[in-house]
Amino acid sequence: DGGITQSPKYLFRKEGQNVTLSCEQNLNHDAMYWYRQDPGQGLRLIYYSQIVNDFQKGDIAEGYSVSREKKESFPLTVTSAQKNPTAFYLCASNERGTDTQYFGPGTRLTVL
Amino acid sequence: AQSVTQLGSHVSVSEGALVLLRCNYSSSVPPYLFWYVQYPNQGLQLLLKYTSAATLVKGINGFEAEFKKSETSFHLTKPSAHMSDAAEYFCAVSRSGGSNYKLTFGKGTLLTVNP
Numbered sequence: 001d002g003g004i005t006q007s008p009k010y011l012f013r014k015e016g017q018n019v020t021l022s023c024e025q026n027l028n029h030d031a032m033y034w035y036r037q038d039p040g041q042g043l044r045l046i047y048y049s050q051i052v053n054d055f056q057k058g059d060i061a062e063g064y065s066v067s068r069e070k071k072e073s074f075p076l077t078v079t080s081a082q083k084n085p086t087a088f089y090l091c092a093s094n095e096r097g098t099d100t101q102y103f104g105p106g107t108r109l110t111v112l
Numbered sequence: 113a114q115s116v117t118q119l120g121s122h123v124s125v126s127e128g129a130l131v132l133l134r135c136n137y138s139s140s141v142p143p144y145l146f147w148y149v150q151y152p153n154q155g156l157q158l159l160l161k162y163t164s165a166a167t168l169v170k171g172i173n174g175f176e177a178e179f180k181k182s183e184t185s186f187h188l189t190k191p192s193a194h195m196s197d198a199a200e201y202f203c204a205v206s207r208s209g210g211s212n213y214k215l216t217f218g219k220g221t222l223l224t225v226n227p
Contacts, residue, residue, distance in 0.1 A: 004155075006155075033214075035217075040121060040219060040220070041219060042202060043156075043202065043217040044217075045214060045215075048214065058214070088153075090155055090156065092156075094213065097213075099206040099213040099215070100146070100161060101215060103148075103157070104155050105154055106154065106155050
């Protein structure tokens with residue numbers, strides 16, 4: 001089955017530690033996205049990538065970093081510079097030139 | 113710049129009653145509009161989307177939405193609510209620019225269905 005996988009489902013980290021969230025897709029989509037979701041805030045765009053080896057900052061990129069070395073993978077690192085990292089993180093993808101995004105199941109990050 | 117406003121962060125209906133979730137948009141260009149549904153601790157699933165082909169859009173699970181340009185609205189409706197419809201619903205507008213499509217989401221409306 002084609003789809004997007006995110007791992008792990010739940011992640012706990014101590015304050016001050018960097019943590020990397022995984023996102024893999026086998027849909028052969030060129031574009032991938034990372035969103036952060038907080039209660040009552042909707043989804044906010046962190047980073048996006050339209051093609052391998054290229055990515056752009058979204059609306060709330062501070063304290064986050066990404067890489068896009070392979071078409072199917074778009075990992076997100078939450079750094080210690082992110083002031084309030086506890087949130088639900090969603091990865092999405094779409095075919096280049098289309099607008100319908102497909103979402104993964106999400107990773108809930110809790111920083112203790 | 114495109115934006116979306118969802119009126120009502122929480123809507124409660126009885127099973128079998130009409131569901132109406134409101135979405136108003138702001139866009140400087142003809143918009144592409146979407147409704148997504150999210151069940152607890154899961155990702156988002158596309159319900160339906162408007163891309164100018166027809167103003168009344170039918171989606172999955174019996175939902176539909178009507179695009180009204182004069183009111184800049186894209187409200188989501190379902191004639192008869194089912195317990196399984198309880199979820200959070202997000203309206204989104206596409207920010208297009210060449211081949212670069214990004215979505216701007218509303219803050220979501222939590223739908224509760226009472227037996």
